[in-house]
Amino acid sequence: MGAFEIRGGKPLKGEIIPQGAKNEALQVISAVLLTAEKITISNIPDIVDVNKLIELLRDMGVTIDKIAADTYTFEAKNIDLEFFHSAAFKSKGGSLRGSIMIVGPLLARFGKAAIPKPGGDKIGRRRLDTHFLGFEKLGARFDYNPENGFFNVDASNLQGTYILLDEASVTGTANVVMAAVLAKGTTTIYNAACEPYLQQLCKMLIRMGAKITGVGSNLLTIEGVTELGGTTHRLLPDMIEIGSFIGLAAMTASEITIKDVHYDELGMIPDVFKRLGIKLERRGDDIFVPAQKHYEIETFIDGSIMTIADAPWPGFTPDLLSIVLVVATQAKGSVLIHQKMFESRLFFVDKLIDMGAQIILCDPHRATVIGLDKQMSLRGIQMTSPDIRAGVSLLIAALSAQGTSTIYNIEQIERGYQHIDQRLIALGADIKRL
Known part of the structure; x- marks a missing residue:
């Protein structure tokens, strides 16, 4: 110690x-999983939580190149879906609370995800309900296995819908937005978080081809698209x-x-x-x-x-x-x-x-x-x-x-x-x- x-x-x-903003980094780096095309992100902070997430994505099969001290390229062409059942994933994902942010992109693009119960600060009870209730509204089915500590989610047919979030959770909103951008039909998220980092994520997704309106307000409307492309993004x-x-x-x-x-x-x-x-x-x-x-x-x-x-x-x-x-x-x-x-x-x-x-x-x-x-x-x-x-x-x-x-x-x-x-x-x- x-x-x-x-x-x-x-x-x-x-x-x-x-x-660069830690909380924004955990969201936008997770968003690279939404496309097979290259994404360049700059002003990434050199901190433990962000480095752990980058390492986790690399283990999943994302091709990652560090092209400057604070700039990386990400290319999520070949994701190893079997990795999500490995002991290595449980160890690395469980030590990082930000690992919950990969669930939305994985559901959107691959129709399934598994995530170990995330770690992070010991500052009291931090609910994950908002994330999973949002996924359920979109048509996902999930269960928590207390024996191995994994959340397993199936979302082979995500459908746009009206969602009233039970709390204006920043990470919950971001996760549901990332799941909804590739869902069929229109999703409306009310009581959405609207802080600058969530706005940054939405702007990045729009540059990738997503259709999102209401950015900066607590009412987001997302019209699902079939695929997203690459982009460049700089963190606040x-x-x-x-x-x-x-x-x-x-x-x-x-x-x-x-x-x-x-x-x-x-x-x-x-x-x-x-x-x-x-x-x-x-x-x-x-x-x-x-x-x-x-x-x-x-x-x-x-x-x-x-x-x-x-x-x-x-x-x-x-x-x-x-x-x-x-x-x-x-x-x-x-x-x-x-x-x-x-x-x-x-x-x-x-x-x-x-x-x-x-x-x-x-x-x-x-x-x-x-x-x-x-x-x-x-x-x-x-x-x-x-x-x-x-x-x-x-x-x-x-x-x-x-x-x-x-x-x-x-x-x-x-x-x-x-x-x-x-x-x-x-x-x-x-x-x-x-």
Whole structure:
């Protein structure tokens, strides 16, 4: 198990470029299975989860060439359908939650799929029902075998239909869309997720020949086609990294410029950080965060305590609530963090309390943070990263803390953040890999 040793309390300075979006990558890389023609994807992040998916596709028979540091070509001409019953597939597919994204394309093109129960973060119950209920509406039949841990799906005759999703799941919507693009007839998906990464997937599919309308709304209409072709696609920058770097600048009183952020695709992310009192400035397509010795949390108009909660897009993404919580520990004022979607994602606050933060964990979904206004620094401790987002939040806390911190299980962080230690060292951080 790897670890980072961090000597905190140092202001950082410089420019940083966000990686390509992890969540988009898992969707669009899976979409290459929809065609036998070549697809080129650029701005792919070099992170564990994405690399595992690429390796899984290669094992399935996809011809993959790396033509630049962040650019790959994919050609899914000869897929080995027998591989899906192998021990290797169970091992590799089961270790990656993103492996669920290959089911929709496989059903659409080959009429069947098998997938081991996916892995990923241990942040609470994450339902797969939306995916499979959508497949069932399209005419698929599936069963779960508890003995071998496999979902087996048969979809030899997918038919377009009306689907009302039980939740606006991003991955669920993406999976059903990919299944529907080759189904017979018209599919209407209501309560569809509409975040930028899902829009990116739809735009890519349209360039491949799919017929999709309503992109960017919660009502998608898909007219099935008989086949799709190749295309080129570039990933958006990762909005979670962008938010993480805004929080990092505030916590460490650093002057940081975040480059090429696609500002118009960030939704309310900049505004939520502004509610915490963080000054940030849009400069073209960059975000400039000046060094701030203090930042003060706003209150509501009636003077009541600020509440920041996650919600489906265009609401605030749950992946940044851990960052917001950490940033609030050094703000002036108080805030209630309400994590609605995952019941275990706030449990990392015990590490922050050990570091000196004033946090009341109200229940598994809510925490009240009483900001220290940088009157008292956090202190370095030893801790373990429980998941990707909490891990980076603890890393930010450690960079702001006085003394030395050690973070174990950094493999969790590196599932979602590309070469994070090297990139932060370039800004002046004191990080050593153990």
